[in-house]
Amino acid sequence: MSFSNAVAVAGVGETDYSRDSGRTELALSLQAIGAALDDAGIAAAEVDGLMKWFVDTSSEAEVAVNLGIPDLAWFGEINQAGNVGAPLVAHAAAAIHAGLANTIVIYRGVNGRSGRRYGRGDVTGQGGRGAGAFTEPFGLLTPQHGLAMSARRRMFETGVTSRQFGQQAVIQRKHANRNPRATFHDRPLTLEDHQESRLIVDPFHLFDCCLESDGGGALVLTRPELARERRLDRPLALIRAAAQSGPGQSSPVRRTAARLFAMGGVERSDIDVVQIYDHFGPFVLFALEDYGFVEDAGHFVEDGGTMWDSGKLPVNTSGGHLSEVYLQGMNHLIEGVRQARGESTSQVPNAQLSFVDTGIGTGAVILERSEA
Amino acid sequence: MSGWTFERPPALPLPQPSEESAPFWEALKERRLVVQRCAACGAISHPPRAKCGSCGAMEFVWQESEGRGEVHSYVITHQAVHPALRGYTPFATVEVALDEGVHITSNLIDTPPEQVAIGQRVQVEFLDVGEGVVLPVFRRRRGK
Ligand SMILES: [Zn+2]
Numbered sequence: 001m002s003f004s005n006a007v008a009v010a011g012v013g014e015t016d017y018s019r020d021s022g023r024t025e026l027a028l029s030l031q032a033i034g035a036a037l038d039d040a041g042i043a044a045a046e047v048d049g050l051m052k053w054f055v056d057t058s059s060e061a062e063v064a065v066n067l068g069i070p071d072l073a074w075f076g077e078i079n080q081a082g083n084v085g086a087p088l089v090a091h092a093a094a095a096i097h098a099g100l101a102n103t104i105v106i107y108r109g110v111n112g113r114s115g116r117r118y119g120r121g122d123v124t125g126q127g128g129r130g131a132g133a134f135t136e137p138f139g140l141l142t143p144q145h146g147l148a149m150s151a152r153r154r155m156f157e158t159g160v161t162s163r164q165f166g167q168q169a170v171i172q173r174k175h176a177n178r179n180p181r182a183t184f185h186d187r188p189l190t191l192e193d194h195q196e197s198r199l200i201v202d203p204f205h206l207f208d209c210c211l212e213s214d215g216g217g218a219l220v221l222t223r224p225e226l227a228r229e230r231r232l233d234r235p236l237a238l239i240r241a242a243a244q245s246g247p248g249q250s251s252p253v254r255r256t257a258a259r260l261f262a263m264g265g266v267e268r269s270d271i272d273v274v275q276i277y278d279h280f281g282p283f284v285l286f287a288l289e290d291y292g293f294v295e296d297a298g299h300f301v302e303d304g305g306t307m308w309d310s311g312k313l314p315v316n317t318s319g320g321h322l323s324e325v326y327l328q329g330m331n332h333l334i335e336g337v338r339q340a341r342g343e344s345t346s347q348v349p350n351a352q353l354s355f356v357d358t359g360i361g362t363g364a365v366i367l368e369r370s371e372a
Numbered sequence: 373m374s375g376w377t378f379e380r381p382p383a384l385p386l387p388q389p390s391e392e393s394a395p396f397w398e399a400l401k402e403r404r405l406v407v408q409r410c411a412a413c414g415a416i417s418h419p420p421r422a423k424c425g426s427c428g429a430m431e432f433v434w435q436e437s438e439g440r441g442e443v444h445s446y447v448i449t450h451q452a453v454h455p456a457l458r459g460y461t462p463f464a465t466v467e468v469a470l471d472e473g474v475h476i477t478s479n480l481i482d483t484p485p486e487q488v489a490i491g492q493r494v495q496v497e498f499l500d501v502g503e504g505v506v507l508p509v510f511r512r513r514r515g516k
Binding site: 119120121125126127128129130131132133134135136137138139140141142144145148149150152153156198199200201202203 | 381384385387388389393419444445446448450453454456462463465477490507
């Protein structure tokens with residue numbers, strides 16, 4: 001089973017990124033959708049599907065009314081945390097492939113810094129209920145607490161070091177310094193800065209942690225033939241493969257990887273550029289190993305292996321969550337599309353296959369460049 | 373070890389038992405740490421679940437744990453990323469691998485954060501936090 005390249009990401013768009021947008025989350029969503037539709041050359045009235053991050057507040061109904069969508073044939077969310085970007089792409093692509101809709105917009109808009117803050121447990125706290133009964137009373141209160149627990153164990157088992165985590169943070173900052181949209185566009189970072197930055201939740205230093213951001217982003221998925229009718233005279237990003245691994249599964253990265261590379265009919269070594277969900281930078285290294293890209297990510301990163309220009313496998317070329325913006329995978333998908341179209345600010349020359357993980361195994365896609 | 377005692381931040385949430393987990397919290401009031409044991413295949417589960425992960429049976433018995441295990445991993449909160457931890461940092465949370473084979477999240481009541489280490493052998497204790505709630509916590513164990 002595959003999508004046979006029957007679905008394209010025809011447009012991407014985003015708002016400005018900030019710490020205080022001064023706009024509603026609905027306004028951010030609509031602004032990002034407008035930019036993505038312009039990018040695709042598609043009118044709002046042609047959209048017949050909407051999908052959103054479950055944690056977002058702007059409903060499909062509100063967005064449909066505001067866009068003036070006359071006939072919404074497909075809508076939906078995935079009830080998970082922030083890690084649903086690629087799964088949403090998979091659902092939308094499956095719907096288009098099956099003929100349930102033609103043009104689906106995936107969107108989000110969040111005041112994640114000035115409003116409800118993920119890092120403080122505002123969105124994810126359970127008040128001691130459900131699974132939280134067994135963690136929150138003991139001080140595991142936010143997503144990063146559970147992730148720090150598994151990162152500490154991984155350091156113990158593999159010997160990967162905080163310095164090596166820092167090398168990846170430095171490389172991503174170099175990418176952000178080349179990206180005018182990035183929150184940290186103007187701020188360099190050294191390995192010493194990383195190592196001397198305060199511990200937030202040990203083993204995470206400040207610069208291992210994602211940003212908290214206000215902003216929005218959107219993707220327009222449609223049939224390649226519909227996209228080509230617009231004669232935009234530039235490459236398309238086709239969905240070569242998509243895969244997910246359900247919540248609570250052990251080794252989600254390995255499971256997703258097996259399905260993804262089988263569907264795409266490609267090898268790890270065929271991938272030209274990689275985006276990985278970096279809620280916390282150390283997980284980029286863990287995922288590089290678990291997806292099978294490298295055996296020893298610590299040394300790979302130390303040797304500059306993930307740099308956009310000189311590395312063997314460029315990773316998080318827009319700066320990622322650490323240095324561009326925390327849009328929970330939306331920015332990784334946008335950057336993955338730009339790489340496939342040759343439009344990144346840290347463009348990997350002749351990138352054909354662009355890989356995007358949006359949740360350390362919950363989901364990933366392979367995008368393929370297709371000439372206009 | 374003198375000079376350091378565990379102080380539980382009073383604003384931390386208290387457990388809200390569900391139908392499945394209520395017997396676990398009830399047993400703690402009698403100073404017993406219990407884990408779910410599948411009545412059909414004997415597999416041990418924690419946290420409690422509705423259906424055995426090994427054989428699919430839905431009947432369980434509650435087995436008293438020896439309360440022994442080792443520190444599998446830990447985190448130390450240095451910055452009060454959640455308001456409940458304000459004034460109580462650095463604060464250590466541990467994941468204990470019980471000898472029965474399941475993992476439990478807890479705190480060490482006799483070990484300052486900077487001395488917490490993976491592999492440390494530990495033994496359960498019971499911490500009465502008021503309002504009829506007793507939490508399972510751990511202290512270091514000499515020998516195995
Ligand atoms: Zn069983």
